Amino acid sequence: MRIDPKLALTTTTLAALGAVTAATTSALAQAADCPSMPEAPAHHFVPANNETVHWGYFSKGREPQAVIHSGDLVTIETLTHHANDDAERMVKGDPGAESVFRWGRGDKGVDRRGAGPMDASIHGRGAGEGFGVHVLTGPIYVCGAEPGDILEVRILDVSPRPSGNPDYSGKTFGSNAAAWWGYHYNDMIEEPKPREVITIYEIDTAGGKDWAKAVYNYRWVPQTDPDGVVHEIIDYPGVPVDHSTISKNAPVLEGVRVPIRPHFGTMGVAPVEADFVDSIPPGYFGGNIDNWRIGKGGTMYYPVAVEGALLSAGDPHAAQGDSELAGTAIETSLTGILQVVLHKKDDLAGTQLEGLDYPLLETDSEWVVHGFSYANYLDELGESAQSEIYSKSSIDNAMRDAFRKMRHFLMTAKGLSEDEAISLMSVATDFGVTQVVDGNWGVHGIIDKRVFAGDSE
């Protein structure tokens, strides 16, 4: 989800609206006092519930939900922020999800949703204003992590979260919202236009089927939330959809099988530039990259920007295509097993992580760099960066950034001259459109590891 550019926040506004103060930060550092390093890696568990998640923002000031050492394992639950599109299938009977999505008059399981003001003084949508939408679990404090270090996050496993409703035992569901921030929204053919459409997909929890299928779809109609706010469009996350108000169409996408690609749409470390950072635009810190390759077997490398790194993950997807065209993926709660390795800045020289100031993905077969319309929009666009970025979306700019990053990677990590790197990029690197829906649009560059398999004789 993205926010309307003209309605968004400036850093200054955010600071005035209850952002974390230096005093708070200090208290948190104390909270993350690190125990001595154990002999064997520990395995931590971070469940998803209304205490462990932060909704719609990254914050360097948020209290850690786990404190770990380099090498430790973390099982982390993540919830989709679209679960209330069909609460029967994605919330009911799931205590963690119920605690997060609970919403009675004046009483929400998680009140703040977004980086905006708590009193919703801008639009009245609700606390946080929906300036940022993803349910994120964490953060995880990594002992010894400091700005300038690199955090390696190995995704050892990703599995679908089964429905908690006995009526759907053994099944997992996800929601795809073709929404107002989608690339298609003002460029539709059929009437009525524009329109927002939710499609509910079913995923095989056990993993025997490597594809998802559509169950039904419905057109979004205005929803009145428990606080009485009417949401004409999908402008605030977690609004419970009253299924007595919608008209379901089924079957839809008959016979169509969507190959599953479970991954974390959003994962990253806390940025240093602002206290509350909208979860939607990705950046150097990772965040909402929305690359479906960030799944099982993948390893992400993030530049650490604040003490403890403060890793969070969420926005889980069962499947997404390059571009995420309509605005969302198959938004599906997932549980991951991560191993986190810290690389200290003094040890980076001469390694493939030297000079890394962007999020890098390594898979079994590929290296992937992530370019954005702005490599670091929070810094480049100044005080109003968090609103400005939405008016500056550009694939052309993201391609330029991806080119420069791939060149950097090939010259630094692989020791090529610029001429060698340029030639290799032209003949062996694939550039693709990561997403065109997250404000700071993305282009990724992929180079096959076989290219570096060894001597060419």
Next chain:
Amino acid sequence: MRIDPKLALTTTTLAALGAVTAATTSALAQAADCPSMPEAPAHHFVPANNETVHWGYFSKGREPQAVIHSGDLVTIETLTHHANDDAERMVKGDPGAESVFRWGRGDKGVDRRGAGPMDASIHGRGAGEGFGVHVLTGPIYVCGAEPGDILEVRILDVSPRPSGNPDYSGKTFGSNAAAWWGYHYNDMIEEPKPREVITIYEIDTAGGKDWAKAVYNYRWVPQTDPDGVVHEIIDYPGVPVDHSTISKNAPVLEGVRVPIRPHFGTMGVAPVEADFVDSIPPGYFGGNIDNWRIGKGGTMYYPVAVEGALLSAGDPHAAQGDSELAGTAIETSLTGILQVVLHKKDDLAGTQLEGLDYPLLETDSEWVVHGFSYANYLDELGESAQSEIYSKSSIDNAMRDAFRKMRHFLMTAKGLSEDEAISLMSVATDFGVTQVVDGNWGVHGIIDKRVFAGDSE
């Protein structure tokens, strides 16, 4: 290669400069008088030599080099226009290539190179001015083909053309030019900048190794052609590089293996909009799409624009990455075996080809639509289209076009509603950057055929 926008041609100028007249066209139609259809498909052979190729342009007026029926097979030789970057390896001892690249004072094997004037009145580069650069073999006249039909071209085989020089027996070579029209050219790090660099690659002719390796590289230095014109940059195709003037660097890209992806960078039918069409910008007629997936096992579908379709192929590549970043691929002469099938316009209703007005690729596993900055720049940009297009390059526009084409494909060929198509695009379609170097930049959309494998139960 692209031409400088401010130096290019208008359709009007071209018409005044010896373009094919109606009288000529009429004579050609006579030449393509179709024999009666044989009982079994025939297998034609179109070699590449100075009689059978046209260099740097498509033309609806060019005399066919073969006349075939729907269903016939064609073995077609294609030559890279970069062979003279290392004539020892890519021209010498190869009679076809020698006939094409022969160049003595006032005497070229193929004089016209490009869609420009024959007297080189604009820049003095040479006949055709290099407004279009690809050596294309053909055209092939398909009996019965008329505007509105669809031409299906099945690529049954693609194989590297061995060096004709006994010193390099059993080897094939290719050239990668990181040139002034490359995406990187005005955005370099190392000195001197800017600079053009040629890298020569070696390919295993026998196919035992599925990768290419770099042999050496050199920086382009001004070359004086046999007619005395000095080429400070790579501004005219086929200029013989005098290897006594260059400085070779070797080894380069040590240990690097470039996965081979043999394909035709340029293949398509003759456009109707102008008599001489620069071979560089791709369009509805196909042409210089530069998608590495257009290789063995692939099938292209092109909208026929003129009588006989007039299919040509060339610009052969051993490998290319999505974006063709530096301006070229590994430019390598290849021979293909094609089967050509004609689909008459009256038979298209209800088929997956209905309403197809863009070049579509089918592979064993995927459907691929091709979007461009302008879907039909020749029509959309008016009289000066052939120069204007170079100032209007945009990935953002190409993505918009690719989105619309994929939606069309899913709704027409797969019978989906718009809502179904939009959702499926978001969760299962991958959009990538085809090229950013051909004036009319490209974004392709890919959908996996497994998506339509059948009932989802």
